[in-house]
Amino acid sequence: MPKTQELYLHPTSPLYLLKKNNMLDHITETTLLLDEKKCRQNIEMMAEKAERNNIRLRPHFKTHQSAQVGEWFRERGTTGITVSSLKMARYFANHGWDDILVAIPVNIRDMALVNELAAKVQLHLVSVNIETVQALTEQLQYPVNLWLKIDTGYHRTGILPHSHEQLDAMVALLEQSDKLHFTGVLAHDGHTYKQSDTDAIRTIHHTTVFLLNLVRDRFKARFPDLKVSIGDTPSCSILQTISGVDEIRPGNYVFYDLTQQHIGSCHYSQIAVCMACPVIAKHPERNEIIVHGGSVHFSKDSLTGADGSTIYGRVVELTDTGWSEPLAGIEVVSLSQEHGTIRASKALFDRYQIGDLVGILPVHSCLTADAMRGYTLLDGTQLEHLSGTGR
Structure with missing residues (x-):
């Protein structure tokens, strides 16, 4: 289990009371965070x-x-x-x-x-x-x-x-x-x-x-x-x-985004957007976590991993001041319309509970931003996006 001050916990978790005044606690749905x-x-x-x-x-x-x-x-x-x-x-x-x-x-x-x-x-x-x-x-x-x-x-x-x-x-x-x-x-x-x-x-x-x-x-x-x-x-x-x-x-x-990092245009630390996705299901028999975050949120752009696998996003640890670099041993392996499937090592699988938030760096930030139609800053401020204004 990671340090409690670094991991978002659902209000039903026994450790929830250890967290106070965290903007992430107010997120109820799939949300695009902007640093x-x-x-x-x-x-x-x-x-x-x-x-x-x-x-x-x-x-x-x-x-x-x-x-x-x-x-x-x-x-x-x-x-x-x-x-x-x-x-x-x-x-x-x-x-x-x-x-x-x-x-x-x-x-x-x-x-x-x-x-x-x-x-x-x-x-x-x-x-x-x-x-x-x-x-x-x-x-x-x-x-x-x-x-x-x-x-x-x-x-x-x-x-x-x-x-x-x-x-x-x-x-x-x-x-x-x-x-x-x-x-x-x-x-x-x-x-x-x-x-x-x-x-x-x-x-x-x-x-x-x-x-x-x-x-x-x-x-x-x-x-x-x-x-x-x-x-x-x-x-x-x-x-x-x-x-x-x-x-x-x-x-x-x-x-920036994962594509630019893959090309060599930027470092992970320069990626300024991250999706916060609620965990909605877990499947221990295959170490897969299901989040509410699919192609309607990210698009279906993907990258090919070093082992030839298809990657639709990389998982990071959300904190009250932003997010970490991608975690090893866990990644987004498929997207359907509303669902995202995350495959994790046993240790990382056990970290997340139903209702927790998972941070995911997008493959293509332009399409992700267009799909999400707005941003939430780390202090909770909401910013608009053209596609969400009706203009």
Whole structure:
């Protein structure tokens, strides 16, 4: 049995009376905890790196999607942000942000919202095809900044850097528009998330920077102020020196998660979110603990363990000041819609009783935060999330 001051105990436990004034005692359901101190440290780390490299930090807010967390960035000097949808842009515009890049290729079916935003903020949009540029040219009522997204190896979407005919046609159309300002070229190195070797991540980063600059150089004589922007947490976290770009757009670093730790982007101590899951069943014949915490809370993202097993989360010990690093001999081995299955050693299995809380670090904090629709700070304060506001 661990020290009683470190383990949450259900009120029915005989040891419960030894615990007083613990915020965890008031948690009644699956809850996403947020450590503000760790979060602010992560914000500070990336802001300092950007300043040291003389580049602009335009953090991606899709991970936290919270007006209150956004204020922590503002306090550190952030002025421009990245979002992943027009709806998210409107949410943050309504909370005072006025320089917003929507990093997904613009949805031309929602031109009404595009014009609504362009009327009140410095709006940056992304295009990967000439049809979008044409639609914007015809339907925009207010000026916007347009970035061309380049496919530098991720192959999700984007213009191939050597597609000169396509690029030339899009830029020619941009030159004719009085509403579109050709601002720069950008990329997202999503393929760094599949790496766990820092040299491979550096290679991906340097290749992307090289290709983006090739595209910029093609048009620089006509557009001397073109910018280069990249955005992925692994390269922005691992690299200490970042050159050849004007702007970085990492997002996940605000919370980090098990995926980033596996890649090498962070240490366990930097993961700023943790799920508190009630124990609802125990099965001693197979040393499995069932918690209320399933795919509707975490998503079904997973990692492959050193032994080839599939891991859906790592168990930590909750305390009244946060949580420990992952415990050895216990891990989340499966998720269904509402249930999480934890397999544990006999000693760890015996620690937990029905009604106790189990702390679990998420594999993917962005999806976990989106599913949970809000946060609880370690002092019990509640923070909102866009998906829980109805806006």
